Amino acid sequence: MIRFDNVSKRYPGGHEALTNVSFHLPRGQMAYLTGHSGAGKSTLLKLIALIERPTRGNLLLDGVNLSQVSNHKVPYVRRNIGIIFQNHHLLYDRSVFDNVAMPLIIAGYQHREIGKRVRAALDQVGLLSKEKCEPITLSGGEQQRVGIARAIVHKPPLLLADEPTGNLDPELSRDIMQLFERFNQVGVTVLIASHDLDLIQQMGKPVISLSQGMLVHNDLQEVADVTL
Amino acid sequence: MIRFDNVSKRYPGGHEALTNVSFHLPRGQMAYLTGHSGAGKSTLLKLIALIERPTRGNLLLDGVNLSQVSNHKVPYVRRNIGIIFQNHHLLYDRSVFDNVAMPLIIAGYQHREIGKRVRAALDQVGLLSKEKCEPITLSGGEQQRVGIARAIVHKPPLLLADEPTGNLDPELSRDIMQLFERFNQVGVTVLIASHDLDLIQQMGKPVISLSQGMLVHNDLQEVADVTL
């Protein structure tokens, strides 16, 4: 599903956030991405979602070389990805319902369908009662969960999550991770950047680790060997 | 230093975020505040910093009843508090240095003094090299650390931190907590809202727990008994 091939990313300031990163995340696989603060985790996820473009190397998503996707086509790539952003990125001028409905509206779903799916997604993150609230009136963890609901509402084949449990208590964090696991069980490919090493260990999924922009640990190689 | 006396907070929407909370945090004490997502931790900290006002009950800070502080006097109360916000609240149109220098500029420090203190604060959170960066180009954890540096730069007698390590890796989280501990050792009163129960346990400081806006656990009573 996702193949990094010697990918490097240098930001305009001159800082090289990723250096020669190569790995392959097969379709239907779930994996964790760890690394110290500033290691390049968010950058890696941004490259997959075409929020940034690599400076060097090739990045294949579902067989498509992303450097050949024109700006014009970017939205259609993103629609097949559910993204949970590290800083939530909610729309503060509309209700929780409208926030979560946004990917469905963009994809042109019908009105009835939208209501059903949005409520299902909100229920999964435990926020059904906050449907009509403004995001600004939610607690930090509640906002984060709205972001999660928005990422899963259109049931994308790929889910990218950047620190999805940073503002959640341990119990809720485990619930959310299990939610991702359930998604994975029905075929969704999942990549989660997280610091919560204890929780990651409990989940028992392959881990990729970055340090200073370089890949220092990769469980996926073994996975690939096994699946081959 | 901080005394809650049957404090309740009901938000305009009708939701009661805190119900009859009473506790006393003595001067020079360090304590943790825990609770599930939406329990009211941020609300409690906001009441102390006069970002919200209690609906019922009395809140004394340093002997001053905060309900008697007029809007006009609020800034002077806040200057004696270092606040780390759950969502960073950085100024995205100026550099990291300028962000951290802000509390000093507000308090009217001299230019030379400012440079020295800002660099000391940035050094303590490991961001001395990012001094000239724009916050938008920092990783999530780096932004959080800029917020921490800003809260400690003017060495306030009271430090409030809302989820200060949500975006940090375990190692860095421990470093930051130890930084707060060092502050506490020189007399600063510290109150930290956090989900990281493991880390809290390691630190061995009193804990207050909230659930659905009610105080369900309070180690401070014992502390008070001991200090009496």
Add this chain to the structure above:
Amino acid sequence: MSRSEANRQARNAPFKAYWIHHLRTLIASLGMLSRHPLSSFMTTAVIAIALALPTTMYAALNNLSQVSIGWDNSAQISLFLRPEITEKQARALMAKLKLYDDIDSVKLIPKDLALREFQKTSGFGEALEQLGKNPLPHVIEVKPVIDQSRPDKINHLIKQLGQLKQVDLAQLDLQWVKRLYAMLEIAHKGIWMISILLGLAVLLVVGNTIRLDIQNRQEEIKVIKLIGATNAFIRRPFLYTGFWYGLSGGLLAWILSAFSVGLLADSVDRLALLYTSDFQLSGLSFAEAMTLIGFSCFLGLAGSWLAVSRQLNDIEPS
């Protein structure tokens, strides 16, 4: 994957859904505006005033050309006929003159009438009475058709008339005409200049207002784009917002301009009376008002298009 197929089916909803989405966005953008009534009204008012000024100016200009027709009536050529010409011959000449393209109307002042009038108005009554016979010739007053764009035409007409064998002298109060033209030139130049300034102002004000309004929603644009919206989708609500601003601004401009014209009408009526002209100050015609509102809507749309496009370009991946 059966889920993705189901998705596709739900997505390929009847074409109707597309239009329903459009309508929703149209109404939603109106709702958005009405949630911030003060700032929406201020923006609308700025657009309206910026538009009302050149509109009123245009109405005034429109009217000015009518007024200047009134003024032209004051410019007349006096044909002093040769003393030997009889009244009958004079009337024959008059009939001939009426056929000239360049001549609007003619009027004969028989010499007897002229003398009486002259005695009355000149103050030379006594002196002239001492004259045995009437020294005055018949006079034909010619009102030329004045083509504002070709002041030389009138000179040509005068020359032509002066060469008629019946005519002793063709005279024009040239001074008056020159003054008229000078004034018209200033008025035209002034209006032309003010129109340019105002045109610039309208574009700038409307553009800038919508630009700033949209800049406030930069974050929103970014977020929607990040979750897979196309540029067209993002632009739509802003275009509708621009359209609403344009529509309400245009309507308000129409009202303002009608009100201004009404205020002026009184004074103009009095002036018109002095020129014994049946001229009436008129506001915008319905077609003109529609043009104004259409233009205003266009400005609103174009302004928001430009503003959003700039923001969209800023967030392309690099």
Add this chain to the structure above:
Amino acid sequence: MSRSEANRQARNAPFKAYWIHHLRTLIASLGMLSRHPLSSFMTTAVIAIALALPTTMYAALNNLSQVSIGWDNSAQISLFLRPEITEKQARALMAKLKLYDDIDSVKLIPKDLALREFQKTSGFGEALEQLGKNPLPHVIEVKPVIDQSRPDKINHLIKQLGQLKQVDLAQLDLQWVKRLYAMLEIAHKGIWMISILLGLAVLLVVGNTIRLDIQNRQEEIKVIKLIGATNAFIRRPFLYTGFWYGLSGGLLAWILSAFSVGLLADSVDRLALLYTSDFQLSGLSFAEAMTLIGFSCFLGLAGSWLAVSRQLNDIEPS
């Protein structure tokens, strides 16, 4: 606590520090503007154009009153003296008239001169030559001082002059004066109305522009307030921003208006020649320009004050 004492010492820095902070903020706000040159320029341009319009209008109004003095010269009273009055007596009367407050200037047209001129211009040359003696009286042309606010005064003067024993008839081209007044009334009403519209526009445009500009920085205001800044501290950079907008907008408005006046000057010169007036179209005086710029700065300051205060009130704790 010894640390807090040390803090206090560092804080109680010499008073100079306060002014240095002011200066820093002033320059920092300028730097902020220059970092977004396009949007800063657009906002400045909008303010400038909004100000340039009433300024140019004001200059025009200023000039119009001079022009209308030129026009007034055209309005004159002809005093036809009694036939028996000699040229010497006429000169004596003239000297007396010169002392009248209401009279601007007088000019004697002796009867011989009048006849010659009349022959030349009237076309009655032949007819008049047949007259043995000059039937014309001496004429004194009186240019009245025209008080625009009191058109009845001129009628009073005419009556007064007509009653002089030397005067046979005092006559005024009243029609011309009436037209002049009607035109002036329209011009005044129009300018008054346009000024009101423009004044409103300036306030709205400047206020709205600065409001929208500051709304973009709502988040910034909130954050600075949360870390203990007083309202005065928060307002300061915005006030300076408003000041810079006002200053640059005012300067640009001055330039625009000078340019506009320059464009008009040509035509006006020609008109002035026709009235043999030495009238010259002038732009703003230095003092007026300073007033314009001062007003512009005031608007910028007031606009940002209001806009920031509204934002500040929105984030008080409740």
